[in-house]
Amino acid sequence: HIAWLYNIRATWIPCFFRNCFFPFLQSTQRSEGFNAVLKRYVNPHNSILNFVQQYEKIQLKILVKEGGNDYRTDHLHVETWSSYPIKKQALQVYTRDIYYRFRSEFEKIGRYNVRALQNDIYEIYPNRKYCCEYGTRTYKVTARVDEASYSCECCNFQKDGLLCRHILKIFTHCSIDEIPEQYILSRWTRKAIKGEVAPKQDQPDVMPNQSEKEIHLANMSVELQKVARQACGSDAGKQIVDKHIRTMRTELSHLNKTRKPSKKATAAAPSGGASSSVPLQHEAAPTAKTEPLQT
Numbered sequence: 001h002i003a004w005l006y007n008i009r010a011t012w013i014p015c016f017f018r019n020c021f022f023p024f025l026q027s028t029q030r031s032e033g034f035n036a037v038l039k040r041y042v043n044p045h046n047s048i049l050n051f052v053q054q055y056e057k058i059q060l061k062i063l064v065k066e067g068g069n070d071y072r073t074d075h076l077h078v079e080t081w082s083s084y085p086i087k088k089q090a091l092q093v094y095t096r097d098i099y100y101r102f103r104s105e106f107e108k109i110g111r112y113n114v115r116a117l118q119n120d121i122y123e124i125y126p127n128r129k130y131c132c133e134y135g136t137r138t139y140k141v142t143a144r145v146d147e148a149s150y151s152c153e154c155c156n157f158q159k160d161g162l163l164c165r166h167i168l169k170i171f172t173h174c175s176i177d178e179i180p181e182q183y184i185l186s187r188w189t190r191k192a193i194k195g196e197v198a199p200k201q202d203q204p205d206v207m208p209n210q211s212e213k214e215i216h217l218a219n220m221s222v223e224l225q226k227v228a229r230q231a232c233g234s235d236a237g238k239q240i241v242d243k244h245i246r247t248m249r250t251e252l253s254h255l256n257k258t259r260k261p262s263k264k265a266t267a268a269a270p271s272g273g274a275s276s277s278v279p280l281q282h283e284a285a286p287t288a289k290t291e292p293l294q295t
Contacts, residue, residue: 141153
C-alpha cells in the first residue's frame with residue numbers, strides 16, 4: 001500500500017501545500033533546479049575561494065537575465081488579444097513575465113461556465129471534457145462583490161500569488177473590470193525592485209571586527225598546526241617550539257598591556273566633557289615621552 005501511494009504521490013501531495021506560497025514551483029523543483037545550476041559551475045573538489053568566484057558568476061548571469069526582463073517590460077510593446085479592462089490593467093501593473101502567466105490563465109476562462117448556488121457561492125464547471133491543468137472537476141468560488149473578497153477551492157492565489165481562471169471567470173460574469181489591490185502582489189509588479197532596493201551608500205564595505213577575528217584565528221590555527229606537525233618528531237623540535245611560544249606569550253602580554261590605557265582614556269573622554277578632556281591630553285603627553293627612558 002505504501003509503495004502504491006508513493007507511485008501516485010503527484011496526485012495527493014500537492015493538496016497538503018495548496019495554502020503555502022510556493023510560486024510556480026512543483027515539489028522539489030526549486031532545489032533540483034538550483035543544484036543543476038551549481039553542478040555546471042562547481043564540483044566537490046573546488047576550494048572555498050573557487051566556489052565563491054563561481055557563485056559570483058552565477059549571480060552575474062542571473063542579474064543579466066533580470067536586466068533583460070526589465071528591458072522587455074519597460075520598452076517592448078505587447079498587443080492584447082482582447083479588450084477586457086482587466087487585461088489592460090494587468091499589462092500596466094505586472095512585469096512582462098508575470099503578465100504572460102496571467103494572460104495564459106485569463107485566456108482559459110472560456111472553457112468554463114458559471115452556475116450560481118446559494119448566497120455568494122458559485123460553481124465553475126468545464127464546458128468541455130477536459131481542461132488543461134485542472135482536469136474535468138468543478139470548483140466552488142466564494143465571491144463577495146461588495147467586500148471585494150474572492151476565494152477558490154484550487155487555492156492558486158495562495159500558492160502562486162496570481163488569480164486563477166475560476167475567479168477571473170467570476171469577474172467577467174459579475175462585470176468586474178479591475179483586479180482588487182489586495183490581489184496584486186507587489187513582488188509581481190514593475191515597482192517591486194525599484195521601491196525596495198536601498199539607496200547606495202558611499203561608505204566602503206568594512207568587515208566586522210568579530211568576523212576579522214575569526215578569520216585570523218582560523219589562519220593562525222592552520223599555520224600553528226603545520227609547525228606542530230614538523231616539530232613533534234623530535235625533542236629538539238619541541239624545545240624550539242616551546243622557546244618561541246614563551247617569546248610570543250611575553251610579547252603578546254606586553255602588547256595587551258600597552259593597549260589597555262588607550263582604551264580607558266577613550267572610554268573616559270566622552271563622560272568628562274570638554275573641561276575634563278584637556279587634562280587627559282596633558283597627562284598622556286609626558287607618558288609618551290618618558291616611556292623610552294624607562295625601557
